[in-house]
Amino acid sequence: MSDLAIVLRSLRARRLSTIITALTVAIAVALLLVLLTLRSAAALAFNRGGGNAHLLVSADSSPLTTVLNGLFYAAPPQRPLTLAKIDELRAIFPFEWAIATQQGDSYRGNPTLAIDPVYFEKFQPAAGEPWVFRDGRALKRAAKGEAFEVVVGSTAALNTGLTIGDHIHLTHGSGSSREDHGHVHDEYSFDVVGVLAPTGTAHDRALFVDIESSWILHAHDRRERDGSLHKDDEEHAHDDHAHDHEHEPSADDAHDHGHGHAHAMTTAADLIDDDRLVTGLLLRLPARAGSTTPAALQQVHDMLRRDTTIMVAQPAEEIRKLLNIVGNIDGLFLTMAAAVLVSSSIAIMLALYDGMAARRRQIAVLRVLGFSRGRIAGLVLTESAFIGALGALLGLAISFAGLRFAASFLEAKVGVVIATGVDARAAVLVAGAAVALAALAGCLPAFAAYRTPVWRSLRPLG
């Protein structure tokens, strides 16, 4: 027999009360842990997701929207920039690199980013961390007659089950399935040539295609709409297929369309300026070795801002502002969760205090047997702290599940990829606080136990 055995036996005797009070602590601990971990994980994910571009240009309505859409795939940008505008911007400063991007298509709910193939050489998803291919290789521009290529992010590969050699069709818009949303670009299939290793950024859930192939898809739609495609088709039909198609379809296209005859297809040669639309321009300025912020960054930023037809954003700066805004809100949530923890401690106090009347005889017997007042009070405090510790452990388990849910929600809705592990420091801090608060809550019942009148409590009942 030991003091701890007495404590455990006492908790077991009040099983229901113990479980309920521990659960209230667990919920508070889980809330706090999820919020604290999300805060640090989201901050980390946002900071990582900025990549190594110094500036990002779009035609969106605000710098923050530009960053959220362009780097975190929150939503496809609504207004495009023309290639002429992009060429104009490229010329205003000797950038280290400038990469045009286009968004708007998707595959099974995973966003597609159309890029220049140099993207994988120049752009880094997190600063200082180049792309790593888990399987396959980067994109190369398809020559006439060759199939289009796609590289799949790690989460997208997990979500879709895509592997090297698969053929896919992109969906226009951000539809989550072929059936429910958006027009499917059935005319062109893409071969999976690479699967990326996880980067811990929103890019993990994206698919990457050559921007020229994306232009061709949409040019094809335009040509279908304005009738120029069918006109070509008819011309080909009249020629009885006697000569080579002006825009020879790829072998893959012919396969896709096996309707008994080959449709006219669109190629790069059919592109007009209006087809070459861009939704973002990633810019990196030359910087001295060892410096992360180029001296000319602010100057170039200010220069670009004067152009009212574009929106320019410094990703790092916008992320910092976003975290400040979010910080105020999650501070409120943290306060509420802390209030729940305090409430749960009060519940422990009430449960123990209410139980004191029924335990008066037990306490008196222990006193008669030689337990001091302090030791009795210690037993009650240990009980209280034990409920706190039990709640903290349960809360930790609940927070693991909560974080998994929150991570998948954030990834789907905001495009932020966060780690699902509970922050160890937060776990120690919150669990410690829960136990300390529970012990504090035990002070009043412990005092009542301390003051229990021994002889009066031992009198026979009735």
Place this chain on the structure above:
Amino acid sequence: MPAALEINGLRFAYRNSAASNDASGRFELNIDRFELAEREQVLFAGPSGGGKSTLLALVAGLLDPVSGSIRIGGDSITGMRGAARDLFRGRRIGMIFQTFNLLHGFSARENVEIAMLATGASRRDQRSRATELLKDLGIARADAPIDEFSVGQQQRVAVARAIACRPALVLADEPTASLDPPTAATAMELMQRCCRDSGAALLCTSHDPEMRTRFDRVEPIDRFVRGPGAPPPAQATTAAGGHR
């Protein structure tokens, strides 16, 4: 050898108490001198509310006298305070109650072990002593919850708990009041034998006149009660019918 219990100049008073023994509500217990030798057994007899339990509480150090001293095995319990007094009580005094006051939710063995836990005995010592005592007292299912035992068995567990720490003195407060006469007789026999075997003196209180025959020494409690209107004190008797 020091006496198992030695009381000198003890004064204790309740004011406006149900246990009062005069019209003003005042109750006084005065013991100029009382001694209980090692292994000696004494019965404090008297009606309910006569001060017997108060005397036991004073001897156990659960109430503080106005003045005077109480020594157990030569050590003054009235001179001790707080945790030291509690520890001393656990080590040197065993207690048996009318309703046993066993701890529910614990087994018979654990009820005995807890008495030794309070005094710092190791787990191994607790276990071996509790097992030995319960076996001697005929408790076969030592690990069964105490609520599953009969009243007679619970009484035996209470006796085992009282003598577990090999005390100098066992205090028994109306130990047979809840038992039917045959069971009470068996229980008293067991209690007295156990105290003798373990070397403890026994101070028993009872309002039951039948109990007087079981003790060599009987002290009427009213002998020690003082106050306006209190009945004239009776004389202590020995087995031979003499006065002490």
